[in-house]
Amino acid sequence: MLIRGNGMGGNKEPAVERRYFGLDALRGGMMMLGIVLHAAEMYLSAPPPQFSAFPADRDNSLLFDLLFHFIHSFRMPTFFVLAGFFAALLVEKRGLWGTYKNRAARVLAPLAAALLTIFPVTAIFLLDFALAAKYGVHAWLPDPKLIEQMDREIAAAGQPAGQTPAFHLWFLLYLLWFYLLLPLCGWLSRLARRREREVSAVLGAPAAVLALGLYTALTLWPYRGGQVLEGFIFFRPHLPSLLYYGSFFVLGYLCRDFPSLFATATRHVRAYALLAAVLFPLSLYASHLEYAGIGADAGLHLAAVLANGLCTWALIYAFIGCAQRYFDREAPWTLYASQSSYWVFLVHMPLVCFAAWWLVPYDLPALLKFSLVVGFTATLCFASYHYLVQRTWISVFLNGRRFDLDWPWRQRK
Numbered sequence: 001m002l003i004r005g006n007g008m009g010g011n012k013e014p015a016v017e018r019r020y021f022g023l024d025a026l027r028g029g030m031m032m033l034g035i036v037l038h039a040a041e042m043y044l045s046a047p048p049p050q051f052s053a054f055p056a057d058r059d060n061s062l063l064f065d066l067l068f069h070f071i072h073s074f075r076m077p078t079f080f081v082l083a084g085f086f087a088a089l090l091v092e093k094r095g096l097w098g099t100y101k102n103r104a105a106r107v108l109a110p111l112a113a114a115l116l117t118i119f120p121v122t123a124i125f126l127l128d129f130a131l132a133a134k135y136g137v138h139a140w141l142p143d144p145k146l147i148e149q150m151d152r153e154i155a156a157a158g159q160p161a162g163q164t165p166a167f168h169l170w171f172l173l174y175l176l177w178f179y180l181l182l183p184l185c186g187w188l189s190r191l192a193r194r195r196e197r198e199v200s201a202v203l204g205a206p207a208a209v210l211a212l213g214l215y216t217a218l219t220l221w222p223y224r225g226g227q228v229l230e231g232f233i234f235f236r237p238h239l240p241s242l243l244y245y246g247s248f249f250v251l252g253y254l255c256r257d258f259p260s261l262f263a264t265a266t267r268h269v270r271a272y273a274l275l276a277a278v279l280f281p282l283s284l285y286a287s288h289l290e291y292a293g294i295g296a297d298a299g300l301h302l303a304a305v306l307a308n309g310l311c312t313w314a315l316i317y318a319f320i321g322c323a324q325r326y327f328d329r330e331a332p333w334t335l336y337a338s339q340s341s342y343w344v345f346l347v348h349m350p351l352v353c354f355a356a357w358w359l360v361p362y363d364l365p366a367l368l369k370f371s372l373v374v375g376f377t378a379t380l381c382f383a384s385y386h387y388l389v390q391r392t393w394i395s396v397f398l399n400g401r402r403f404d405l406d407w408p409w410r411q412r413k
Contacts, residue, residue, distance in 0.1 A: 021334050073283065073312055087249075100179065111176070114169055114172070122167050122349045129360065132357055174246075216310075218309075226301070228241065262320055290303075335405065339405065
């Protein structure tokens with residue numbers, strides 16, 4: 001995204017066009033990681049209780065439990081921090097009502113189109129996979145009787161039943177909710193600017209990651225194991241999830257006027273990566289202890305929410321710092337990632353479900369199945385973008401303009 005200002009260095013100036021190549025690529029990367037996350041979900045060996053009613057392929061591995069939990073711990077929080085930041089840039093460039101008009105065209109309209117096209121295909125193939133993995137039935141169209149039986153088993157297991165999931169499209173719904181917060185975000189930013197030096201010092205302190213982690217731990221309190229694995233995926237608004245993810249959006253918005261947080265993440269990226277490497281296994285262990293406990297244990301829950309809250313922010317700092325330090329320059333790969341990611345995100349889920357369903361009958365190593373699912377999905381997503389989307393009206397619909405990008409490996413810097 002292009003914006004007038006001097007970027008991470010300080011106060012905004014109206015004379016310079018600045019593109020945040022690193023953050024733009026990171027935002028695209030978080031969206032494209034959905035391919036890996038959702039493919040890993042099909043091969044969980046020890047799913048958390050929140051997933052107990054959803055079957056996995058009989059060929060599974062703990063490797064994918066680790067991969068799933070690692071990506072899930074930072075992916076959407078990082079995305080919403082960046083979404084808030086870029087929303088602030090858009091308000092600065094277009095004004096509040098211009099931003100709402102733009103977001104209606106780029107988020108609301110694609111969501112409506114996806115609900116009519118991608119959503120039903122995803123539902124069919126996800127049900128196909130679930131029925132094949134659970135009952136061994138491998139048919140194109142889901143059997144209504146088996147669906148009813150699975151619903152009864154889900155309800156008997158204490159899982160939400162009778163609610164319609166939005167699947168991967170939930171994040172677009174949440175974005176629309178968070179855009180309603182833009183006036184509040186603007187007011188908070190103006191209020192904070194009255195004490196600009198103090199606020200910048202607080203957000204720029206290396207230890208701010210601890211304070212943010214403690215706040216996030218509070219928002220994680222309603223969740224079992226301190227992990228956000230339930231509630232948010234349905235069309236019905238889920239208040240704990242809105243509070244949890246919305247906090248990242250608001251903080252990201254404030255980072256436009258107070259870039260010291262991003263600057264600190266950039267300077268100390270190795271330290272935050274090391275902190276995250278320590279906290280991630282601790283967070284997994286704390287969540288495991290709570291899940292394994294008999295009855296409610298406030299001490300175990302406190303440990304789980306603290307470990308997960310701190311781990312999430314350490315990873316956010318590490319990824320933002322890495323993006324700013326190593327990728328904040330114009331390059332074919334970063335440009336291609338940022339422009340293709342929206343399309344890749346929208347269409348990846350039915351492809352993942354289809355590929356995973358197709359492989360259910362075959363007795364193959366989980367790593368091979370996972371690799372085939374990811375490879376198949378990524379190939380179709382990027383090929384379709386390259387040849388069918390970027391130069392057409394679909395690109396205008398999603399991104400506001402057409403592109404004519406060559407494959408990154410064929411471009412010269």
